[in-house]
Amino acid sequence: MSKERPSLSSSLCHTPPRPSSSLCHTPPLPSSPFSSTVLTSASIKRSLMTDKNRYRVQPNPSKRATAACWKVFGVPAMSTDDDPTKYEILPGFVSCKTCLDTYKYIDSSTGNLNNHRCCRESSPDQSSIASFLHLPRSTNSNKLISKRKEEIKQLCAKWVAGSMRSFQIVTDRGLKDSIQACLDIGREFRSETRVHVEDLLPSDRTVIGWRISNEILSKRL
Numbered sequence: 001m002s003k004e005r006p007s008l009s010s011s012l013c014h015t016p017p018r019p020s021s022s023l024c025h026t027p028p029l030p031s032s033p034f035s036s037t038v039l040t041s042a043s044i045k046r047s048l049m050t051d052k053n054r055y056r057v058q059p060n061p062s063k064r065a066t067a068a069c070w071k072v073f074g075v076p077a078m079s080t081d082d083d084p085t086k087y088e089i090l091p092g093f094v095s096c097k098t099c100l101d102t103y104k105y106i107d108s109s110t111g112n113l114n115n116h117r118c119c120r121e122s123s124p125d126q127s128s129i130a131s132f133l134h135l136p137r138s139t140n141s142n143k144l145i146s147k148r149k150e151e152i153k154q155l156c157a158k159w160v161a162g163s164m165r166s167f168q169i170v171t172d173r174g175l176k177d178s179i180q181a182c183l184d185i186g187r188e189f190r191s192e193t194r195v196h197v198e199d200l201l202p203s204d205r206t207v208i209g210w211r212i213s214n215e216i217l218s219k220r221l
């Protein structure tokens with residue numbers, strides 16, 4: 001399995017996708033009408049989820065896209081204003097056909113795509129770790145999970161009481177998604193790099209700025 005990670009590691013071929021690139025099997029469509037619009041993975045995923053008439057995930061048209069992950073991933077596309085039956089690919093992104101998670105795809109590395117949960121589920125034999133994940137949990141694993149769960153319970157109780165939060169916050173979908181993303185990131189890095197929470201967690205100002213820019217973007221779209 002490749003250890004390359006998007007955006008974090010350099011690769012042989014990390015220039016933005018161009019049709020003339022022979023090394024990259026990036027979805028072609030450089031002359032997109034969306035190049036002037038700021039698209040993000042999150043905004044595309046949201047559009048795919050909420051506007052199924054205009055947005056869809058279609059197979060990567062590149063003949064070089066033969067890796068197993070392309071059974072799970074495709075390219076996001078948007079219907080054109082002139083002809084709603086005609087779809088234009090949003091270049092530089094790939095989306096999971098199942099959960100619609102969308103990633104920037106600028107270096108033609110499928111390493112990160114293979115780490116995506118739906119890829120792992122679709123090909124459990126791809127790596128020993130992936131197949132291990134699909135084995136029934138051993139007693140030891142269950143014991144370890146119970147121990148960790150106890151730790152998390154105490155941390156949640158401390159957080160809710162100490163910061164005077166609602167008890168229901170522990171069932172919040174956004175909190176669960178954020179923690180799951182952190183667990184996935186932890187698995188991606190394994191023991192190679194120690195990632196600190198400050199490396200990942202945005203500041204409140206960043207979140208506010210991101211929300212505002214996405215609200216503007218959703219109005220434009």
Ligand SMILES: [Zn+2]
Nearest residue numbers: 096098099118
């Ligand atoms: Zn998925």
